[in-house]
Amino acid sequence: MLSPISDKTFFLQVFGCQMNEHDSERIAGMLESLGAIQVPELEESEIVVFVTCCVREAADTRLMGQVASMKNVPLPQGSKLDKRIVCIGGCIGQRDGAKLMEKLPHVDVVFGTQNIDRLPRLIESVLVGKGHQAEVYEASEKFATDLPSKRVHTWAAWLPITSGCNNFCTYCIVPYVRGREKSRTIEDVAAEAQALVNDGVKEITLLGQNVNSYGRDLYGEPRFADVLRAVSATGVGRIRFATSHPKDLTDEVIALFGELPNLMPALHLPVQSGSDRVLKAMNRRYTAEHYLDLVRKVREANPDVALSTDIIVGFPGETEEDFQATANLVREVGYGQVFTFIYSKREGTPAAKMEDPTPREAIQRRFDELVDIVQEGAHEQNQRFTGRVLDVLVEGTSKRDEDVLAGRSPHNVTVHAPIPAGKTIDELEGTIVKVRIDESLTWYLSGEVVDAE
Structure with missing residues (x-):
């Protein structure tokens, strides 16, 4: 039997730490396993999931502003839903629980940091007309490891x-x-x-x-x-x-x-x-x-x-x-x-x-x-890196120049280098290339590729 989630589009917005990044990959994996389709823009979504952080006040403020501003964003053309399903999880979801729905009445689902596995069922309940859903209890003394995950990068x-x-x-x-x-x-x-x-x-x-x-x-x-x-x-x-x-x-x-x-x-x-x-x-x-x-x-x-x-x-x-x-x-x-x-x-x-x-x-x-x-x-x-040859894991292109690759050195420093002649970023992404560092700036290094996989 098909899940009510099947064929629905969803958008993920992540705030905060690397654990939240990983949680978002698990959320994407679960929803896609039920037939949902991840989209890159909120405007294209029928379901939006915010994975939140409450370590600093700025994250609270950003979330509240973003949720409030999306009330008037129309559903994508062809959607059969009456309204976009809005879900808030992560640390703010855990901290505030159902009280979030009092602050933000158009929020449909609130889930805690340890209830990620329940999110699909909560969304399904909303889709079949059971109203607002919230689960923020401490689920288990054991570490949940059996959830599907959709990695952002294959490498x-x-x-x-x-x-x-x-x-x-x-x-x-x-x-x-x-x-x-x-x-x-x-x-x-x-x-x-x-x-x-x-x-x-x-x-x-x-x-x-x-x-x-x-x-x-x-x-x-x-x-x-x-x-x-x-x-x-x-x-x-x-x-x-x-x-x-x-x-x-x-x-x-x-x-x-x-x-x-x-x-x-x-x-x-x-x-x-x-x-x-x-x-x-x-x-x-x-x-x-x-x-x-x-x-x-x-x-x-x-x-x-x-x-x-x-x-x-x-x-x-x-x-x-x-x-x-x-x-x-x-x-x-x-x-x-x-x-x-x-x-x-x-x-x-x-x-x-x-x-x-x-x-x-x-x-x-x-x-x-x-x-x-x-x-x-x-x-x-x-x-200290100037003149050295570093192994760089290529992650994509520079935000400022599509002809320049961007990657990370073993020391976790961003490295930029022109894409070698005859190579494309699709070929290089996820590979390790050797880069001779010619210039060391405050936040990144730049140089030339001297060898590629």
């Missing part, structure tokens, strides 16, 4: 190994909307990785809110190093992972940067602040010196590793001295990339109750100062 794949978070940083809402940590078994992860390799995947990114604590719930201790070795043994060309928590990064995992040839020399290690006082208020459970010690160990294991981080400016009570400690840490580490954010108050978190007398103007000044430091440091870090 790269997300591979979630754990979900949820037990850390409860005082500014962060993730533990409240993603639940407690749940890990997959090493055997399960390795089997999926091998299947991906057999399917032609060249780069696997292991995902989790805190990959370094992987396995603690299953084995009584973290086993992230073991899962890295298991995935490496599949023969995949490139392994990456995100995200790491400094307090759980072990010497055993660090050593693998010098031992596993397919573990890429790139580590995203969020520091959030360089002030011990602020780190304590954030409940990060490490000091600036401990963090710097980790950096030293990583560079001893593999001097070529490129480091990136997250930093929050303007955490409640942050003083000028605290901020300067952060600025000094950024200078000392030498990051290739830093994601900087002004603190965003999240209701329901301990930090939301903290008083902050700091003027907004002072916080903005600190943020602007940090951005300048970050740009200077990133430009300096990238100079």
Whole structure:
């Protein structure tokens, strides 16, 4: 029997983290398995699914504005529906539940971060006239792995190994909307990785809110190093992972940067602040010196590793001295990339109750100062690549020039190079080419292809 979803068009809009990107691939896979057709533009859709983020206030605002603005967008020509079906999932769906329908009455379905598998049934219920649907309960203590997935790229794949978070940083809402940590078994992860390799995947990114604590719930201790070795043994060309928590990064995992040839020399290690006082208020459970010690160990294991981080400016009570400690840490580490954010108050978190007398103007000044430091440091870090030949995984063309390919180096740096004569981007996309770097800029490298697969 055909699903009511069959032949309906759907559009996916994703906000936020890599886990949301992976969730959107699973949603696309489920809907297409029932006969739905994914379309690239909202105007072409009969069903629209928003996979949302609530880590920062800006994401809330963007979602509300986008949902409100689409009320008057007509259905595509030929649709037999009375109205477009609007679904909201992800972290905002989990946080607000059915209350979202009070704010936005034209929303039809709300689903939580752990109820993705129920989305097709919820949409079907709306299509057969059962009214608004909402499911946001914590579905299971086990990690859901049996959902179909439609990858955006054939050569790269997300591979979630754990979900949820037990850390409860005082500014962060993730533990409240993603639940407690749940890990997959090493055997399960390795089997999926091998299947991906057999399917032609060249780069696997292991995902989790805190990959370094992987396995603690299953084995009584973290086993992230073991899962890295298991995935490496599949023969995949490139392994990456995100995200790491400094307090759980072990010497055993660090050593693998010098031992596993397919573990890429790139580590995203969020520091959030360089002030011990602020780190304590954030409940990060490490000091600036401990963090710097980790950096030293990583560079001893593999001097070529490129480091990136997250930093929050303007955490409640942050003083000028605290901020300067952060600025000094950024200078000392030498990051290739830093994601900087002004603190965003999240209701329901301990930090939301903290008083902050700091003027907004002072916080903005600190943020602007940090951005300048970050740009200077990133430009300096990238100079080491000038003259080197790097293996670049081609992902497409430059946004500015269709005759220039764009890809990523092992260090997770964007690389641009003219498409070689006699080659097309269709031939090169998803392949690894050797690029001689002639110029190193702040946010990307440019050069010439010297060898292609």
